[in-house]
Amino acid sequence: MNFVIVKSGVVINRVISETSLFENWIPSDTAQIGWLYDSETGDFTPPPEPEPEP
Numbered sequence: 001m002n003f004v005i006v007k008s009g010v011v012i013n014r015v016i017s018e019t020s021l022f023e024n025w026i027p028s029d030t031a032q033i034g035w036l037y038d039s040e041t042g043d044f045t046p047p048p049e050p051e052p053e054p
Contacts, residue, residue, distance in 0.1 A: 004031045004044075011035045011044070 003025040005013040031044035
């Protein structure tokens with residue numbers, strides 16, 4: 001099973017494990033490092049696109 005490790009609402013790592021070992025391990029097959037996590041809704045979203053340099 002795939003889990004992501006979330007710290008301060010941001011995915012900081014991905015792991016493969018049979019069970020969640022810590023509270024900040026959340027099951028997800030789609031979220032990537034750097035994605036944002038909303039703990040109220042349980043939704044993951046990609047980070048916003050950076051502003052283009054002038």
